[in-house]
Amino acid sequence: MADLTPYVLLVLIGFLPNEVWRALGLVMARGLDEDSEIVVWSRAVATAILAGVIAKLIIFSGGALATIPLSVRVIAALCGFIAFLCAKRSVFVGVLAGEAALLLGGYLFAG
Amino acid sequence: MPKTATFSSPAAAFFGGVRSALTSVFFLVLAGTYIGMGALAHDFGFSPVWLALSTVLIWAAPAQVILISALGTGSAAIEAAIAVTLSAIRLFPMVVALLPLLRQPGTRLRALLLPTHFTSVSMWVESLRLLPAVAPEWRIAFCNGLSFGYMSTAAAFGFVGSYLAAGLPPLFAGALLFLTPMSFLMSTARNAVALIDRMALIIGLIIGPLLALFHVGLDLMWTGIVGGTIAYAVHRFREAAA
Numbered sequence: 001m002a003d004l005t006p007y008v009l010l011v012l013i014g015f016l017p018n019e020v021w022r023a024l025g026l027v028m029a030r031g032l033d034e035d036s037e038i039v040v041w042s043r044a045v046a047t048a049i050l051a052g053v054i055a056k057l058i059i060f061s062g063g064a065l066a067t068i069p070l071s072v073r074v075i076a077a078l079c080g081f082i083a084f085l086c087a088k089r090s091v092f093v094g095v096l097a098g099e100a101a102l103l104l105g106g107y108l109f110a111g
Numbered sequence: 112m113p114k115t116a117t118f119s120s121p122a123a124a125f126f127g128g129v130r131s132a133l134t135s136v137f138f139l140v141l142a143g144t145y146i147g148m149g150a151l152a153h154d155f156g157f158s159p160v161w162l163a164l165s166t167v168l169i170w171a172a173p174a175q176v177i178l179i180s181a182l183g184t185g186s187a188a189i190e191a192a193i194a195v196t197l198s199a200i201r202l203f204p205m206v207v208a209l210l211p212l213l214r215q216p217g218t219r220l221r222a223l224l225l226p227t228h229f230t231s232v233s234m235w236v237e238s239l240r241l242l243p244a245v246a247p248e249w250r251i252a253f254c255n256g257l258s259f260g261y262m263s264t265a266a267a268f269g270f271v272g273s274y275l276a277a278g279l280p281p282l283f284a285g286a287l288l289f290l291t292p293m294s295f296l297m298s299t300a301r302n303a304v305a306l307i308d309r310m311a312l313i314i315g316l317i318i319g320p321l322l323a324l325f326h327v328g329l330d331l332m333w334t335g336i337v338g339g340t341i342a343y344a345v346h347r348f349r350e351a352a353a
Contacts, residue, residue: 030220
């Protein structure tokens with residue numbers, strides 16, 4: 001019989017602690033409309049949390065990304081964002097430019 | 112804004128959503144992110160089937176990365192669960208902000224269960240962008256199709272990554288992991304048209320890492336509450352002044 005432990009852990013440690021916030025959102029969102037002040041505030045909070053996640057992924061990287069120097073990661077992100085602005089806010093151009101800068105910097109300044 | 116999109120049936124709206132998913136930039140982003148995730152799962156000894164199931168059940172890349180690396184490095188279960196739940200707090204305000212776009216008078220709670228589970232960064236960003244141009248009665252089906260398209264893409268490329276993992280050099284594996292923050296950053300910036308959204312983005316980018324640097328507990332939650340509230344206060348102040 002296959003070992004089911006990783007699947008039990010997936011549900012208990014992965015699924016439930018993650019899903020609880022969605023369920024809470026569903027309960028709290030009842031009766032609110034999209035222009036209500038709490039929804040406007042919630043959207044700003046979600047955006048700020050997302051921004052925090054983005055910055056942490058770049059600055060406190062894990063795995064293979066941690067082998068690329070911090071300065072290269074931050075400068076590559078800035079290059080991507082500048083390209084994004086120059087290309088009429090094209091997500092595709094921004095991501096591509098950031099990746100190109102990361103690969104170049106990672107190659108030249110291997111840690 | 113383009114003219115309002117209407118559909119002939121719920122199935123047509125669903126497939127309209129699937130098509131939007133497969134032709135958006137997030138298709139490439141999810142493909143890259145989940146190839147990276149497949150490589151990570153492979154490194155820590157998780158099967159591709161396990162990864163696919165985690166994609167369907169968790170459906171949040173940061174939580175999946177945390178779960179895989181925590182279990183893989185032998186962290187205590189409770190510690191891993193706390194890290195996962197902290198990373199998932201952002202889903203709460205996302206659901207609160209999304210559901211009013213989907214709900215109509217008379218919408219049943221169970222019709223909102225799937226969109227609630229499907230709520231994640233990619234789907235949320237694209238839903239807020241696309242849904243206002245979809246006729247209200249088709250929004251739930253469209254949103255489910257959009258999410259189904261994204262989730263299938265992610266699950267499929269997780270398999271690709273698991274099988275590629277053996278041969279990927281670290282620089283390229285790192286570049287794949289870099290896709291997640293890059294794509295999240297650009298897509299959030301594209302959506303941030305109003306001052307309140309731009310302020311929330313900028314303040315979050317600054318105080319998020321600062322709080323983490325000083326090991327403030329629940330740093331992401333505080334980033335959201337402080338950053339979001341400052342942005343909201345400035346927005347209210349400007350409205351009152353206008």
